[in-house]
Amino acid sequence: MKDIRNRMNAIEAARKIVEQHFPSCTGAVLAGSVVRGEATNTSDLDIVIFDKKLPASYRTSFNAFGWPVEAFVHNSESYKFFFESDRKRARPSLPNMVANGVIIKNEDAIIDKIKIEANQILTNGPDKWTKEEIDVKRYFLTDVLEDFIGSENRPEELFTLNKLVDLVSEFLLRTDNQWVGDSKGMYRALQKYDATLTEELIESMDTFYQNSEKKSMIDFVDRILEPYGGRYFTGFSVGKDDK
Numbered sequence: 001m002k003d004i005r006n007r008m009n010a011i012e013a014a015r016k017i018v019e020q021h022f023p024s025c026t027g028a029v030l031a032g033s034v035v036r037g038e039a040t041n042t043s044d045l046d047i048v049i050f051d052k053k054l055p056a057s058y059r060t061s062f063n064a065f066g067w068p069v070e071a072f073v074h075n076s077e078s079y080k081f082f083f084e085s086d087r088k089r090a091r092p093s094l095p096n097m098v099a100n101g102v103i104i105k106n107e108d109a110i111i112d113k114i115k116i117e118a119n120q121i122l123t124n125g126p127d128k129w130t131k132e133e134i135d136v137k138r139y140f141l142t143d144v145l146e147d148f149i150g151s152e153n154r155p156e157e158l159f160t161l162n163k164l165v166d167l168v169s170e171f172l173l174r175t176d177n178q179w180v181g182d183s184k185g186m187y188r189a190l191q192k193y194d195a196t197l198t199e200e201l202i203e204s205m206d207t208f209y210q211n212s213e214k215k216s217m218i219d220f221v222d223r224i225l226e227p228y229g230g231r232y233f234t235g236f237s238v239g240k241d242d243k
Contacts, residue, residue, distance in 0.1 A: 014104050
C-alpha cells in the first residue's frame with residue numbers, strides 16, 4: 001500500500017482524473033477524508049461528477065495517479081433523486097459531499113447552484129420522527145437490549161452489542177431531529193451532536209469488550225429511552241386491526 005505522503009496531491013490528482021476520465025463533464029467536486037484533512041493510507045478520492053449528457057447516474061471505482069478513486073456520476077437531474085433519498089433516510093451522504101467538497105470543475109456555475117441545494121437540505125435537517133415511529137424504534141431497541149442482557153454466549157454478545165450501539169445511536173440522534181450516519185459516519189454525527197455523551201457510549205462499549213461488564217451499557221440505553229417511556233414491549237402492535 002502506497003504511503004499517502006508519497007502520493008500526488010489530492011486536488012491535483014482529482015483535476016487530472018476529471019480531465020482524463022470525465023472530459024465532457026460540466027462540474028466536479030472532490031469530497032471525503034482528503035478534504036476534511038483526515039486522510040489515511042487507505043483513503044480514496046471521492047469525486048462527484050455532473051454531466052448533463054448522461055442518460056442515468058452510476059458509480060465506478062478505479063485507480064489513478066497513485067490513488068484509489070470512487071466516482072459518483074450524475075446528470076443534471078439524477079442527483080436530485082439521491083438528495084431526496086438521503087434526506088428521507090436521514091443519512092445525507094451526497095448532500096454532505098457536495099456541500100463540503102472542493103470544486104474541481106464548475107462550468108456555467110453548475111456546482112454553485114447544486115451546493116445551494118445541498119446546503120439547504122443540511123440546514124433544514126431530516127424529517128422529525130412521529131410518536132408512532134419513536135414507539136417502533138423503542139420496541140426494537142428494547143428487544144436488542146433484552147437479547148444483550150440475557151445472552152451468555154460471548155460471540156453472540158459481541159454481535160448483539162454492535163447492533164445495540166447502532167440502534168441507540170440512531171435513537172439518540174433522530175429523537176432530537178439530527179442527521180445520522182453509517183459506520184464511522186455515525187460516530188462523527190454523535191461527536192458533533194454531544195461529545196460528552198459520545199464518550200460515555202464509547203466507555204460503555206470498552207467496558208464490555210475488556211471486562212464483559214454489561215451494566216454501564218444497559219444503564220446508558222435505559223437513560224436514552226427513559227424520556228420516551230423507557231423500554232417498550234407490552235402493548236406494542238403493528239398491523240393489527242382493532243375493529
